[in-house]
Amino acid sequence: MIDVVGYSKLYGDTVAVQSLSFHVAPGDVLGLVGPNGAGKTTTLRALAGILQPSAGAIRIAGIDLQADPVAAKAKLAFIPDEPQLFEYLTVAEHLQFVARLYGVTDAAPRIPLLLEELELTAKRDALPSELSRGMKQKLAIACGLLHEPRALLLDEPLTGLDPVGIRRMKETISARARDGSAVILSSHLLHLVEELCTRLLVIRQGQAVAFGTIDEIVAARPELAGHSLEAIFIALTGG
Numbered sequence: 001m002i003d004v005v006g007y008s009k010l011y012g013d014t015v016a017v018q019s020l021s022f023h024v025a026p027g028d029v030l031g032l033v034g035p036n037g038a039g040k041t042t043t044l045r046a047l048a049g050i051l052q053p054s055a056g057a058i059r060i061a062g063i064d065l066q067a068d069p070v071a072a073k074a075k076l077a078f079i080p081d082e083p084q085l086f087e088y089l090t091v092a093e094h095l096q097f098v099a100r101l102y103g104v105t106d107a108a109p110r111i112p113l114l115l116e117e118l119e120l121t122a123k124r125d126a127l128p129s130e131l132s133r134g135m136k137q138k139l140a141i142a143c144g145l146l147h148e149p150r151a152l153l154l155d156e157p158l159t160g161l162d163p164v165g166i167r168r169m170k171e172t173i174s175a176r177a178r179d180g181s182a183v184i185l186s187s188h189l190l191h192l193v194e195e196l197c198t199r200l201l202v203i204r205q206g207q208a209v210a211f212g213t214i215d216e217i218v219a220a221r222p223e224l225a226g227h228s229l230e231a232i233f234i235a236l237t238g239g
């Protein structure tokens with residue numbers, strides 16, 4: 001579903017990501033973890049088609065992102081850590097607008113369901129300036145889910161959410177994976193990663209240092225057996 005082969009990104013002389021290759025299958029939730037500056041956001045932005053790779057190829061649902069960006073982007077949703085909203089559209093208008101952009105034909109019955117799922121029903125006529133930080137995040141996620149993306153890319157999806165919102169967001173992410181989407185989430189919250197993710201990609205200074213299930217990662221580094229994910233993360237990233 002998401003295929004990355006030899007992806008590299010340079011900013012001038014800075015190597016942000018170097019020769020990254022991985023695959024995320026339908027139903028998988030890949031946790032993208034690494035210290036500050038490791039290259040997580042750079043990788044997600046490349047997968048979303050926002051950044052041109054310096055080298056390598058990315059395919060979303062079998063479509064080459066560079067060869068056919070519009071078709072590939074129609075299959076994905078990228079939810080950045082800072083929600084990007086339209087100042088003069090209400091909550092409901094955001095969803096109606098996104099439905100038109102993506103050609104969602106059954107938006108009318110689905111919009112109220114998404115608003116309910118993301119606890120935004122009472123705010124359907126509110127403008128972004130009238131929403132809290134967490135509500136803006138939920139609206140950005142609702143907009144991303146409306147066209148039922150096959151690849152879901154989330155950068156720190158729980159930022160600003162309250163405990164109930166966190167629980168519901170975890171369920172929202174798991175439900176999309178159960179429905180067959182391939183999910184990548186980047187987060188520093190290792191307990192979230194441990195709970196939600198089927199596999200991990202640990203990167204450090206733009207390079208993969210581990211990839212697989214936690215069991216597979218530990219099998220490759222037997223001295224880490226029995227340690228917490230936090231201890232494993234610190235050992236792998238040289239913290």
Ligand SMILES: Nc1ncnc2c1ncn2[C@@H]1O[C@H](COP(=O)(O)OP(=O)(O)OP(=O)(O)O)[C@@H](O)[C@H]1O
Pocket residue numbers: 011014015016034035036037038039040041042043
């Ligand atoms: N627009 C840019 N111009 C130049 N260098 C950049 C740019 N964006 C990111 N970088 C550099 O690329 C590297 C990777 O940054 P990136 O934002 O991908 O890291 P990250 O893993 O998402 O970090 P964090 O956990 O702090 O969000 C860093 O060295 C960063 O300084």
